[in-house]
Amino acid sequence: MGHLTGFIDIQRENPAEQHPLERIKHWQEYQKPLSEDAIKLQASRCMDCGTPFCQIGSLINSSTSGCPLYNLIPEWNELAYQGKWLEAYQRLAKTNNFPEFTSRACPAPCEGSCTAGLPGQPVTIKSIEKAIIDRAFQEGWVNVKQPSKRTTKKIAIIGSGPAGLTAADDLNQLGHNVTVFEKDDRFGGLLMYGIPNMKIDKKYVERRIELLRKEGIVFKGNTHIGVDISLEELRKDYDAVLICTGADKPRELDITGRQLAGIHPAMEYLKESTKHHLNKQYIPSINAKDKKVIVIGGGDTGADCVATAIRQGCKSVVQFGKHGKLPPARSKTNPWPENPQVFTLDYAYEEAQSKFGMDPRQYFIQTKAFHGDKNGNVKSLETTSFLVDDQTESRFWEADLVLIAIGFDGVTDTFPNIEKKQNKISANDVDFKTNHDGIYTAGDARRGQSLIVWAMQEGKKAAQEINRYLYS
Known part of the structure; x- marks a missing residue:
């Protein structure tokens, strides 16, 4: 272990962040990396405990505890503490195909089950x-890896999200010919849009x-399997x-006034925003500039909508x-190593508080109806609201733009x-087979809306099963 009593003697230090009022002026990443010495010090806090709960990757009370990729966390913590960065990267890459994604997009259930906590x-x-992983790229350790031998087998992967990319990477390294649609x-x-x-x-x-292209994977965009090409033809x-198409069907809010203009699924809004960010000539169909925005849904996607609306120059956001x-x-009903269900001020809420002087979140709210103006646009x-003693309180809120972020x-x-069940493709988490021979599924398309690490885990396991099938 790094430092015998490091978890006691050394305080946790999070990466510094650009001030909210500064970072809302741009769309770049806002966290500042810790120095090498600081990272070593933080790594030395690892207890190297007898049972590393950080890597168990289990569901406890329907919540993720530990890393579903089973990352060898205590091992690369120790190597980082020793300054053995190449060895730390090699250990990290044993279980994780894309650490540059997970270290940015994963909510880190590994930390929630860390024994030092x-x-x-x-x-x-x-x-x-x-x-x-950032050091590995800077030092040139992440190189093109061509498989030593190619097979004659051809595999089609539908969807280029975390599950699809992980499976594509593993199958390609096994020598198979992989095409991602x-x-x-x-x-x-979702990593992109x-x-x-x-x-x-x-x-x-x-x-x-x-990098995956250079390693031999073929990518075909603007190709909607099931529409442009049938699954049977493929x-x-x-x-x-x-x-690996994900769970991309937005959950609807079927209430009075839903047909009014100015009400959109959250993911549609985020996609339009990113498209414009990547191509300034693209004019987004949804924009929060100078609008009173209301986001319905309290999760991470809703928070991303809050942060996006602020950067677009919204008048207000709730x-x-x-x-x-x-x-x-x-609480007593949320013991370790369950993922902690505690109040935090996410990046979006820090920004809203700095910009508008208040946390934008409102609790125990149920939307009953949308109301519009004479032109068919949403206006309120x-x-x-659910209050104490089962009392309720009705209220009207002004809004020019409403974003529905209640899941998928x-x-x-x-x-x-x-075959599907409850809008998910029917397949178990052992062989990932659908009801058609040679057709498999993994990630959110199979398990429903979940974390990037679960999608990647399923992509890896499905790749193993497909490889086994090809030689059966």
């Missing part, structure tokens, strides 16, 4: 991981895609097919959540012959 603060696992114009799935640039700069996604041309405010510390929302209802139904 019991007596004090958990190890800064996420920032150490980011330091390792993507319905959008750019690759990366579902997460704003200030959380994960798209240059890192494009850098990895280019299966005839390939030895196996893996469906976020509705149906649940109450989380406690400042773990009618809500009910599963896959878009473009594969009518593939």
Whole structure:
């Protein structure tokens, strides 16, 4: 272990961040990397505990605890502490295909189950991981890896999100000929269009895609399987097919006034914003500039909408959540190593508080109806608040733009012959087989809306099963 009593003697240090009023002026990543000495010090806080709960990757009470990729966290913490950066990268790369993605886009359930978090603060696992992979790229350790031998097997992967890319990488390294089909114009799935640039700069996604191309993977964009090419046609041309389309069907709010203009699914809004960021000539169909914005839904996607609306110059922004405010510390019903359900001030809320003087979140809110003007545009929302003693309170809120961020209802139904259950493609987490021979599925398309690390884990396991099938 790094430092025998480091978790007691050394305080947790998070990466510094650009001031909210400064970072809302741009779309770049806002966290500042810690110095090499600081990273070593943080890595030395790792206890190297007998049972590293940080890497268990389990669901406890429907919440993720530990890393589903089973990252060898204590091992690369120790190597980082010793300054053995190449060895730390090699250990990290054993389990994680794309640490530059997870160290930016994952909410770090590994830290929630870190044993050091019991007596004090958990190890800064996420920032150490980011330091390792960023250094690996800077030093030129992340190189093109061509498989030593090619097979004659052809595999089609539908969807270029975390699950699809992970499976493509593993199958390609096994020597198979992999083609990734993507319905959008750019690759990366939610990494590209579902997460704003200030959380994960798209240059890192494009850098990895280019690396995978050089390693032999073929990418075909603007190709919607099930629309442009049928799944049956695709299966005839390939030895196996893996469906990794994600759970991209937005959950609807079926209430009065939903048809009014100015009400949009959150992911549609985020996608339009990123498209404009990447191509200034592209005019987004949804823009929050000079508008009173209301975001319905209290999760991470809703927070990203808040941050995006602020950068676009909204007049005001409010976020509705149906649940109450989380406690400042773990409750008795949320024991370690469960992921802590505690109040935090996410980046978007810091920005809203700095810009408008208040946290934008409103709790125990249920939207009852939308109301519009004579031209069919939304102008207000009618809500009910749940108060103590089962009392309720009705209220009207002005709004020019409403973004619905209440989650997803599963896959878009473009594969009518593939069996589904509860809007998810039917397949277990052992062999990932669908009801059609040679067709597999993984990631959110199979398990529903989830974390990037679960999608990547499923991509890896599905790749193993497809490889086994090809030689059965």
